[in-house]
Amino acid sequence: MATKRIDPEDLLPLTPAVFHVLLALADGERHGYAIMQEVAEHTAGRIKMGPGTLYGTIKRLIEARLIEESDERPDPHLDDERRRYYRLSGLGQRVVQAEARRYAEMVKVARGKKLIGRPAAAVQT
Amino acid sequence: MRAPVESKAVFVSRRCYERLLAVYPEGHRREYGLPMAQLFRDQCRDAWRESRSWGLVTLWLRVLPDLVKTSVLEHLSAMKARKSMVEKISEITNVNPAPLRTFFTVFIAVFLLVFGTSAIVTFLLPGSFQSTVRVKVERNASTSAGQNESPAASSGYDPYFFQTEFEVIRSGVVLGNVIEALDLNAKWGKRYAGGEKLKTPETITLLKGRMDLRAVRNTSSNSLTHRTKKSVKLKSR
Numbered sequence: 001m002a003t004k005r006i007d008p009e010d011l012l013p014l015t016p017a018v019f020h021v022l023l024a025l026a027d028g029e030r031h032g033y034a035i036m037q038e039v040a041e042h043t044a045g046r047i048k049m050g051p052g053t054l055y056g057t058i059k060r061l062i063e064a065r066l067i068e069e070s071d072e073r074p075d076p077h078l079d080d081e082r083r084r085y086y087r088l089s090g091l092g093q094r095v096v097q098a099e100a101r102r103y104a105e106m107v108k109v110a111r112g113k114k115l116i117g118r119p120a121a122a123v124q125t
Numbered sequence: 126m127r128a129p130v131e132s133k134a135v136f137v138s139r140r141c142y143e144r145l146l147a148v149y150p151e152g153h154r155r156e157y158g159l160p161m162a163q164l165f166r167d168q169c170r171d172a173w174r175e176s177r178s179w180g181l182v183t184l185w186l187r188v189l190p191d192l193v194k195t196s197v198l199e200h201l202s203a204m205k206a207r208k209s210m211v212e213k214i215s216e217i218t219n220v221n222p223a224p225l226r227t228f229f230t231v232f233i234a235v236f237l238l239v240f241g242t243s244a245i246v247t248f249l250l251p252g253s254f255q256s257t258v259r260v261k262v263e264r265n266a267s268t269s270a271g272q273n274e275s276p277a278a279s280s281g282y283d284p285y286f287f288q289t290e291f292e293v294i295r296s297g298v299v300l301g302n303v304i305e306a307l308d309l310n311a312k313w314g315k316r317y318a319g320g321e322k323l324k325t326p327e328t329i330t331l332l333k334g335r336m337d338l339r340a341v342r343n344t345s346s347n348s349l350t351h352r353t354k355k356s357v358k359l360k361s362r
Contacts, residue, residue: 031160032160032163032164033163033164033167033168036164036168048187050187050188050191050192050195051142051160051161051162051164051165051168051188051191051192052149052161052188052191052192052194052195052196053191053194053195054164055157055160055161055164056195056198056199058157059153059156059157078167081163083160083163084160
């Protein structure tokens with residue numbers, strides 16, 4: 001039976017936890033600890049995911065086929081323990097891009113209303 | 126790269142967290158228990174490196190609510206995943222589950238409504254009592270024949286005998302004696318008339334409304350039943 005092609009727009013808006021996890025995987029596969037570290041870094045330490053939230057989110061993303069488990073191997077930067085690595089699926093890539101575009105449009109509107117300033121590079125002429 | 130040496134505090138924290146993973150559903154624990162324990166251990170090492178014991182304390186303060194919340198969510202998710210009875214029936218019978226679901230929902234709702242209403246009404250209604258006395262009634266042998274009696278009665282059988290006796294029992298004379306003996310004018314006056322003493326005709330009307338006189342079939346007895354909210358002694362004439 002052919003699987004119905006899912007429109008990424010149908011899955012928007014994403015919850016913050018889901019968006020952060022997808023964003024962390026956008027530039028390559030990661031294991032859970034690395035995802036958690038990257039989310040903390042993106043949010044300047046404001047969001048530190050607990051194991052329950054992170055793996056609950058990963059479980060739902062796998063069920064929704066937005067991410068997939070790639071393999072299990074040790075992280076050479078940490079220790080010898082084998083860790084599960086995850087990566088974005090094709091659908092996950094399209095969904096996170098759609099959500100990022102949505103945020104960009106909202107930021108554009110906020111700038112238009114002077115709620116937030118332009119980035120430094122754009123201000124200089 | 127070798128695993129870093131673990132402090133005792135990190136070791137104890139990790140072991141505690143591994144025990145606490147038991148609150149998750151078995152399926153989730155089997156699939157993600159090990160990675161979750163690994164992640165917590167990594168977070169413990171980071172917290173210990175940054176702020177020693179205080180770092181561990183703040184980590185636990187963050188992780189415990191997360192554990193409680195996500196374990197509840199996982200249990201709810203596991204419950205939803207189990208097929209409902211309606212879905213199993215629809216699979217077997219190859220019937221669209223939506224009407225079945227509607228039928229069961231309506232059935233249960235109506236059942237609960239009827240049961241609940243009956244229970245509430247039963248408990249709200251005041252208690253009531255009923256007493257029954259059987260009286261053997263026989264014709265007085267000394268009644269002389271031919272005096273104000275029907276031809277049937279004079280032959281020994283009177284089809285109106287019981288009805289006549291019922292009317293005698295219900296008469297003002299008999300009931301008046303009962304009312305006087307039990308002081309029902311005063312007692313029922315307190316109960317129904319705000320303390321004001323009832324008049325005898327009013328009490329007779331109330332008493333008649335609570336009496337049920339019937340002939341007991343195939344016998345020469347009458348049964349007299351009285352219903353009340355309190356037990357009342359009945360005296361025969």
